[in-house]
Amino acid sequence: MNNYLLIMLALVFTTSGQLLQKMATMRVVTKADSPGFISQVLVFKETYLAIACLASGMLVWLVVLYHMEVSKATPFLSLGFILVTLVSRYQLKETVTASRWLGVILVTIGLWMVSLS
Amino acid sequence: MTSRRNAYLCMTSSILLSTAAQLCMKASMLLIAQHHGEGLEFFDRLFDPVVFGWLFVGLVSYAMSMLFWLFAIARLELSLAYPMLSLSYVLVYVVAVNWPLLNETVSWTRSFGILVVVAGVILIVHSEHHRRKRDEKMTPTTVNTSQK
Numbered sequence: 001m002n003n004y005l006l007i008m009l010a011l012v013f014t015t016s017g018q019l020l021q022k023m024a025t026m027r028v029v030t031k032a033d034s035p036g037f038i039s040q041v042l043v044f045k046e047t048y049l050a051i052a053c054l055a056s057g058m059l060v061w062l063v064v065l066y067h068m069e070v071s072k073a074t075p076f077l078s079l080g081f082i083l084v085t086l087v088s089r090y091q092l093k094e095t096v097t098a099s100r101w102l103g104v105i106l107v108t109i110g111l112w113m114v115s116l117s
Numbered sequence: 118m119t120s121r122r123n124a125y126l127c128m129t130s131s132i133l134l135s136t137a138a139q140l141c142m143k144a145s146m147l148l149i150a151q152h153h154g155e156g157l158e159f160f161d162r163l164f165d166p167v168v169f170g171w172l173f174v175g176l177v178s179y180a181m182s183m184l185f186w187l188f189a190i191a192r193l194e195l196s197l198a199y200p201m202l203s204l205s206y207v208l209v210y211v212v213a214v215n216w217p218l219l220n221e222t223v224s225w226t227r228s229f230g231i232l233v234v235v236a237g238v239i240l241i242v243h244s245e246h247h248r249r250k251r252d253e254k255m256t257p258t259t260v261n262t263s264q265k
Contacts, residue, residue: 025191088196096196099244106237107203113230
């Protein structure tokens, strides 16, 4: 398979993993500081789907690294920050202000530069 | 606003632990590479007490950082918390170029990129801080309930 398709697949898995983790914590009714929090999170299917997504993302990423040079592949990982912001906005209905968007874009550009050299 | 402060504390712990995890795992792999040529197999070298010690601390830190991350996003919006994770890349870079064992090279492009990342995170956290302050002014009742 095309390497860039694989990179996109890894990004989709990782982003879905983050989204599902957040959705799992949103279903918990007790406070995050209370001791029952973890046992409650473990009840929801979102948690297990999240783990599956993050593991698949890691696996696909390893395949990418097998086929590609690290320095060529890693810059694309920074796009994950944009994807997570997009799902936060459109799936979780969070308010993403203009300055938050600008911040995310700066983070993405910055990480791109770090992984290029 | 104790719950929110707790969330930021969890966030900070998660960032520090994932930084420690990356560095410890890298250190253990480097030590394995240094043993190369002594005729030992990979797994013999892996179970060398020092190598395995670094790896173990790395893996435990990794697991703990994921736990703290879960606590953090239970309180904070994903679009606020996720970009903050990039600070871990910043810390890894700063340690990797200063720690003699890793001895990674400094480059201008990288250092500039690191500054851009920090600027992005500062912008996000700063604007969030102002937005909350403004909202609290407009609806004084939320200030009262949050002080409980």
